[in-house]
Amino acid sequence: MSGLAFAPPRFAxxxxxxxxxxxxxxxDSALLVEEEALRPYECDGLTAYRQLPLLVTLPENEAQAQxxxxxxxxxxxxxxxxxxxxxxxxxxxxxxDGVVVSLARxxxxxxxxxxxxxxxxxxxxxxxxxxQAAAPYGLYYAPDPSSQIACTIGGNIAENSGGVHCLKYxxxxxxxxxxxxxxxxxxxxxxxxxxxxxxxYDLLAVVxxxxxxxxxxxxxxxxxTPKPELAQVALASFADVTRAGEAVAAIIAAGILxxxxxxxxxxxxxxxxxxxxxxxxxxxxxxLLCESDGTPEEVAEEMAxxxxxxxxxxxxxxxxxxxxxxxxxxxxxxxxxxxxxxxITPDYLCxxxxxxxxxxGRMLAAIAGMERRYGLRCANVFHAGDGNLHPLIMYDANxxxxxxxxxxxxxxILELSVEFGGTITGEHGVGVEKVTQMCAQFxxxxxxxxxxxxxxxxPAGLLNPGKAIPTPARCREYRLARSAADAAPPAGEAY
Amino acid sequence: xxxxxxRWCERVRAAHADSRPLSLHGSGSxxxxxxxxxxxxxxxxxxxxxxxxxxxxxxxxxxxxxxxPLAELEAELAARGQMLACEPPHFGPGATxxxxxxxxxxxxxxxxxxxxxxxxxxxxxxxxxxxxxAFGGQVMKNxxxxxxxxxxxxxxxxxxxxxxxxxxxLPVSFAELSxxxxxxxxxxxxxxxxxxxxxxxxxxxAWADDCLWLRLSGAAAALTAATDRLCREAAAAxxxxxxxxxxxxxxxxxxxxEQTHHFFTAARGAxxxxxxxxxxxxxxxxxALADGGYGLSDxxxxxxxxxxxxxxxxxxxxxxxxxxxxxxxxxxxxxDAALRAAVGVYAPLPPALAAIHRxxxxxxxxxxxxxxxxxxxxx
Numbered sequence: 001m002s003g004l005a006f007a008p009p010r011f012a013x014x015x016x017x018x019x020x021x022x023x024x025x026x027x028d029s030a031l032l033v034e035e036e037a038l039r040p041y042e043c044d045g046l047t048a049y050r051q052l053p054l055l056v057t058l059p060e061n062e063a064q065a066q067x068x069x070x071x072x073x074x075x076x077x078x079x080x081x082x083x084x085x086x087x088x089x090x091x092x093x094x095x096x097d098g099v100v101v102s103l104a105r106x107x108x109x110x111x112x113x114x115x116x117x118x119x120x121x122x123x124x125x126x127x128x129x130x131x132q133a134a135a136p137y138g139l140y141y142a143p144d145p146s147s148q149i150a151c152t153i154g155g156n157i158a159e160n161s162g163g164v165h166c167l168k169y170x171x172x173x174x175x176x177x178x179x180x181x182x183x184x185x186x187x188x189x190x191x192x193x194x195x196x197x198x199x200x201y202d203l204l205a206v207v208x209x210x211x212x213x214x215x216x217x218x219x220x221x222x223x224x225t226p227k228p229e230l231a232q233v234a235l236a237s238f239a240d241v242t243r244a245g246e247a248v249a250a251i252i253a254a255g256i257l258x259x260x261x262x263x264x265x266x267x268x269x270x271x272x273x274x275x276x277x278x279x280x281x282x283x284x285x286x287x288l289l290c291e292s293d294g295t296p297e298e299v300a301e302e303m304a305x306x307x308x309x310x311x312x313x314x315x316x317x318x319x320x321x322x323x324x325x326x327x328x329x330x331x332x333x334x335x336x337x338x339x340x341x342x343x344i345t346p347d348y349l350c351x352x353x354x355x356x357x358x359x360x361g362r363m364l365a366a367i368a369g370m371e372r373r374y375g376l377r378c379a380n381v382f383h384a385g386d387g388n389l390h391p392l393i394m395y396d397a398n399x400x401x402x403x404x405x406x407x408x409x410x411x412x413i414l415e416l417s418v419e420f421g422g423t424i425t426g427e428h429g430v431g432v433e434k435v436t437q438m439c440a441q442f443x444x445x446x447x448x449x450x451x452x453x454x455x456x457x458x459p460a461g462l463l464n465p466g467k468a469i470p471t472p473a474r475c476r477e478y479r480l481a482r483s484a485a486d487a488a489p490p491a492g493e494a495y
Numbered sequence: 496x497x498x499x500x501x502r503w504c505e506r507v508r509a510a511h512a513d514s515r516p517l518s519l520h521g522s523g524s525x526x527x528x529x530x531x532x533x534x535x536x537x538x539x540x541x542x543x544x545x546x547x548x549x550x551x552x553x554x555x556x557x558x559x560x561x562x563x564p565l566a567e568l569e570a571e572l573a574a575r576g577q578m579l580a581c582e583p584p585h586f587g588p589g590a591t592x593x594x595x596x597x598x599x600x601x602x603x604x605x606x607x608x609x610x611x612x613x614x615x616x617x618x619x620x621x622x623x624x625x626x627x628x629a630f631g632g633q634v635m636k637n638x639x640x641x642x643x644x645x646x647x648x649x650x651x652x653x654x655x656x657x658x659x660x661x662x663x664x665l666p667v668s669f670a671e672l673s674x675x676x677x678x679x680x681x682x683x684x685x686x687x688x689x690x691x692x693x694x695x696x697x698x699x700x701a702w703a704d705d706c707l708w709l710r711l712s713g714a715a716a717a718l719t720a721a722t723d724r725l726c727r728e729a730a731a732a733x734x735x736x737x738x739x740x741x742x743x744x745x746x747x748x749x750x751x752x753e754q755t756h757h758f759f760t761a762a763r764g765a766x767x768x769x770x771x772x773x774x775x776x777x778x779x780x781x782x783a784l785a786d787g788g789y790g791l792s793d794x795x796x797x798x799x800x801x802x803x804x805x806x807x808x809x810x811x812x813x814x815x816x817x818x819x820x821x822x823x824x825x826x827x828x829x830x831d832a833a834l835r836a837a838v839g840v841y842a843p844l845p846p847a848l849a850a851i852h853r854x855x856x857x858x859x860x861x862x863x864x865x866x867x868x869x870x871x872x873x874x
Contacts, residue, residue: 114692116688116778138694159638162636188847196776197649197776199843201649209642228694250553255576255666257665295696295720297714297717301669302714354636357554358551383636388635422637423634423638427638429638430640434639445628450641452857456857457851469640
């Protein structure tokens with residue numbers, strides 16, 4: 001398949017010297033230098049971008065991580081922190097002159113305290129493993145990205161991951177109390193605390209979602225949530241997507257805060273139904289999943305309210321899960337949407353724009369128009385409760401030009417998200433994928449502040465360079481290209 | 496309205512050109528809070544830029560200009576059955592939205608709902624070189640760029656002039672009631688540690704005057720079930736429990752939020768500040784302060800389910816050490832200017848973190864125009 005180029009700032013690094021210095025501070029098993037050993041690290045979930053690093057390191061503890069950073073800092077080598085590499089934006093794509101620091105071996109849960117409802121974990125602990133370890137106490141870790149079986153807490157913090165329950169339970173930033181980490185120079189720093197706040201600036205808020213550009217995370221304290229006694233989900237069918245969007249607004253306007261509120265369009269349900277047999281209504285143009293959780297009394301009261309609003313909003317059918325097995329079955333389709341779409345197309349791009357909920361109908365109509373123009377299909381799954389849309393643009397990388405068309409399709413969705421007052425990324429991060437669209441969302445002055453903020457943490461600019469924040473030159477190119485496109489006459493008009 | 500912002504940008508640029516720092520303020524309701532300014536800052540009143548810019552209840556978002564009175568904003572939300580769930584204190588009738596964000600203080604619902612920073616979705620700000628910049632937005636999920644908006648919460652106006660803020664709103668609970676459980680402090684802390692781990696609809700928990708107050712919020716049916724259970728468990732342990740009169744309960748929570756409870760007013764005395772007031776933020780299970788071996792007073796008021804403890808007076812070093820030892824930190828919340836200058840309002844930062852702080856300040860305000868010294872003397 002055709003790949004895409006990652007063109008980060010380059011660094012003059014003496015590989016032999018780097019290897020020698022790292023060998024002196026690391027056990028053999030913690031350093032990978034041979035090309036075949038480096039190959040598995042060449043990409044993350046965004047496989048269209050691939051790049052071999054100079055070296056890969058696998059520290060077993062914080063002291064080794066600190067030693068690696070000190071060496072890299074001294075020799076001026078870029079550092080790319082890496083968790084499970086499930087990310088979808090190329091955030092852990094290696095730097096050609098740099099060292100990947102895989103945190104996979106820092107995978108211990110250090111403490112679980114039911115009385116404070118917290119867990120202290122290393123960055124390589126998997127998201128779901130936290131919930132599993134907390135389960136005996138009736139607790140769980142609320143943020144649940146769909147990759148939660150594999151993705152790690154360190155990666156979740158780097159991306160400020162969401163999931164299907166964040167309208168009620170918050171994003172990662174709302175569920176992390178403390179991050180311990182290393183500056184690129186190898187100094188230990190802690191942001192936040194086991195108390196509800198910490199003195200000074202709320203740097204913890206900035207570290208969440210910083211995509212590995214500010215600090216290498218070595219430990220985190222996360223908030224655990226008491227597991228609700230009961231959860232029930234209503235599955236509502238709609239004859240058109242606009243109606244479904246209006247139902248979402250009506251639920252919120254009625255003062256209901258669902259535990260989950262998800263939408264799938266017909267293309268998405270038709271992709272997943274043969275895959276998971278969730279029993280979805282195949283005639284519906286849109287399906288809403290609306291979940292209530294809490295005590296049995298609470299759920300009964302809220303579910304009655306939800307059903308009334310859904311019915312009044314024109315749902316053509318409503319089914320409420322009657323037991324936990326059925327609830328999980330209803331969710332299975334939504335959770336399997338990405339792999340299911342992956343089955344019906346050789347390749348797909350997953351977009352991640354967030355828009356104000358009221359513009360959902362307009363956005364879906366615009367996407368339908370883009371499907372025709374680009375000659376590509378697009379299925380839509382949608383965190384309807386918080387406006388986060390995941391259009392899945394299907395393409396075949398072996399067909400010349402399809403990847404480029406898919407990319408242009410995606411870029412147009414993201415720019416429209418910004419135009420609607422939203423954002424180019426709700427939860428997947430900018431990485432390398434959306435770095436150009438950052439120029440659409442932010443002015444050069446705003447991007448310059450981001451760069452200064454990065455330098456406040458990383459004066460040498462060695463942590464994950466080339467990601468998340470575009471260079472001024474890149475934005476100048478983008479703006480020139482855009483103004484040239486705007487100046488050109490619209491396609492199809494006589495000229 | 497943008498004429499005001501243009502003028503403000505000019506004024507910030509002029510302040511930097513003339514090396515005249517600015518002392519940003521709204522109504523001054525929280526002027527007591529923070530490090531006493533180094534002096535010389537030219538007062539800069541942000542109240543002329545006011546008003547709600549947009550409010551879409553079904554989007555759960557409100558956008559307001561910095562000078563908007565907090566009371567006005569809250570009344571607008573209440574009229575649509577919504578609220579700022581962090582319950583920020585006003586500390587005065589004129590409290591503004593900008594001041595709320597700059598102070599970053601949260602009220603009784605904080606442990607259940609989150610702090611001010613948790614509800615910030617976006618800002619428009621003027622940086623230290625007089626540039627109007629926008630970060631975040633009006634949507635719930637947004638990971639494009641660093642989260643500058645939340646960083647401003649609690650920055651005390653030292654990073655930027657906050658011009659406008661977008662906040663997540665939440666529906667008010669369908670039902671709410673409060674319980675009074677008469678029990679001594681240590682018993683209350685033990686009970687809270689147990690109940691904290693359970694799926695109970697507790698939206699606020701405080702202990703004062705030998706009484707543990709629990710506010711329950713949610714569906715009516717859930718409150719009935721929780722009330723039965725909590726009262727039964729307290730009574731079984733020999734502690735009288737009852738549902739509080741609604742007006743009395745509202746007055747109680749309001750007196751904590753606004754610090755009009757007699758625990759706080761007693762510290763202030765008749766002639767203004769007589770005793771300092773310390774705020775200790777701790778892991779909620781930290782033992783009673785007097786039991787830590789640092790000679791701290793047993794006269795305390797507890798909020799946030801044990802995570803916030805208030806002390807009147809006391810030895811600053813002992814208080815700071817005790818808080819750090821327990822895994823938290825102590826703030827000299829109210830005190831006369833001399834004491835605040837001498838011991839520092841905020842716990843000192845470790846060197847590596849302090850260095851990052853200074854560079855962050857420099858990234859926003861390289862010439863030190865905004866509120867110099869208000870957070871830490873050297874910033």
